[in-house]
Amino acid sequence: TTDKIKESLFNIIGPYFEGGNSLDLFAGSGGLSIEAVSRGIDMAYLVDRQGLAIKTIKQNIEVTKSPNQFSILKRDANLALKQFSKQNIKFSLVFFDPPYKEQKISDQMASLKKLDLLSDDAIIACETDQDAKLGQQEGFRLVEKKDYGITEINIYRFGEEEHG
Numbered sequence: 001t002t003d004k005i006k007e008s009l010f011n012i013i014g015p016y017f018e019g020g021n022s023l024d025l026f027a028g029s030g031g032l033s034i035e036a037v038s039r040g041i042d043m044a045y046l047v048d049r050q051g052l053a054i055k056t057i058k059q060n061i062e063v064t065k066s067p068n069q070f071s072i073l074k075r076d077a078n079l080a081l082k083q084f085s086k087q088n089i090k091f092s093l094v095f096f097d098p099p100y101k102e103q104k105i106s107d108q109m110a111s112l113k114k115l116d117l118l119s120d121d122a123i124i125a126c127e128t129d130q131d132a133k134l135g136q137q138e139g140f141r142l143v144e145k146k147d148y149g150i151t152e153i154n155i156y157r158f159g160e161e162e163h164g
Contacts, residue, residue, distance in 0.1 A: 005127065005148055006035060012144050012155050013093070013123050016040045020092030020119060023047070023084070025077040025108065030057035030070075032095045032125075037069050041093060047073045047080040077108060085115035092119040097127040106137060113139045113158070122158040127151060 009032075017040035024033045027046035037044050046057055054074045061070045073080055077098070084091075094112065096105045105126050112118050123143075126134060130152050136142055140156040147153075 005151060005153065006031065008146065008148070009125055009127075009153055009155075010035060010039065012146070012153070013125055014039075017093065021045060021089060022093040022095070023091045023117075024095040024097070025080065026096065026098040027057055027072075028053055028097065030060045030072075032097065033070065034060060034064055036093060036095075037064070037066060041069075043069055043071065045071045045073065045084070045089070045091075047075055047077055049074065049076050078111065081108065081111050081115055081117065084117055089117065090119045090122075091117055092122050094118070094122065094124045095127075096124065100129040100132070103128055103132050105132070105134060109137050109140060109156070118158045120159070124156040124158065126154040126156070128154070 019040065019042040022033055022036045022041045022044045024046050027033060027048045030046050033044035033046050048054055054072060057072055061067050109124060124140060128134060129150050132152065134154045137156060140158055142154060143157050144155040
């Protein structure tokens with residue numbers, strides 16, 4: 001995620017958070033979670049299945065002011081969701097920034113809902129390429145959509161879709 005897109009994303013979802021847990025299922029460098037914690041998220045859960053990404057995340061978190069506010073999990077995204085369900089963790093903010101070719105955001109959003117992993121009014125921030133065409137998702141309201149060249153940001157709020 002480029003700095004420009006990250007800044008825009010946080011301008012959309014809110015500059016500050018009043019606690020809660022965040023989840024980044026394809027954490028990469030951990031930048032989105034680090035930013036979320038710096039803006040008030042209590043605990044950030046970062047998931048990535050790549051060993052190099054996990055190493056990078058750990059290095060990036062070490063230099064933050066509060067490394068104890070991060071939980072890092074080397075695991076497949078779908079297996080991680082099942083694990084969080086067993087732990088009864090609820091997320092108020094979820095980031096989806098998967099490798100574009102492996103994008104299964106619609107299925108994973110459905111899993112978040114089915115496994116009861118979302119707080120009321122949770123925010124789901126998705127970064128995809130323009131081919132993803134996420135559109136409406138059952139049980140979620142599309143709050144904002146922005147295009148940045150080949151990158152598209154879709155922001156959803158958990159709850160009933162808007163009708164009208």
